[in-house]
Amino acid sequence: MALCLGQVFSKDKTFRPRKRFEPGTQRFELYKKAQASLKSGLDLRKVVQLPEGESLNDWIAVHVVDFFNRINLIYGTVSEFCSERSCPTMSGGLRYEYRWKDGEDYRRPTKLPALKYMNLLMDWIESRINDEDIFPTRTGVPFPKNFQQVCKKMLSRLFRVFVHVYIHHFDSICSMGAEAHINTCYKHYYYFISEFSLIEPSELEPLKAMTEKICN
DSSP: OOOOHHHHSOGGGOSSOOOOOOTTSHHHHHHHHHHHHHHTTOOHHHHTSOOTTOOHHHHHHHHHHHHHHHHHHHHHHHGGGOOTTTOSSOEETTTEEOOBOOSSSOOSOBOOOHHHHHHHHHHHHHHHHTOTTTSOOSTTOOOOTTHHHHHHHHHHHHHHHHHHHHHHSHHHHHHTTOHHHHHHHHHHHHHHHHHTTOSOGGGGGGGHHHHHHHHO
């Protein structure tokens, strides 16, 4: 029998602290609306649609932060099985390998163990979420013109976590009874990026079979 979400994804397994929205802000209200829709049992394809009268950038911001929290939690759950020895490269099977490049410490695509890659990835995303110039929290402060491009890059890199977890750690996920929860998280993520064309279809190839299985 599958365990409840709280049992499977315990707080001590969180990869890093969750990012939260400030109560009283528009984004907090949007977040509550999105969570209420998720819990209502509505079709996830409808849940991800932009609510009437709401800003697309705000809707994207809310979901990027939420997916960061959820995917961070998923990886935190399997990170004990993801060592430099077991996963010497950040890969998705034999066909796909991801190399890290951030333009700062890693100016060229660099081959890294999956655990190191994940740490750098989460740090990279967290720094952007906390950057007021990218994710403004003050009322009336506009998003930057390249906001959606930045979010596309973040979501694209978060997809790689799903690739690695599904291909290399799915047995561990199943043994913990967490398969249904991760499938639901992936479906939510997939429907959202598809609704707003936030990732190129070619980037989704590593999980094409899994996507057809659980999202169609």
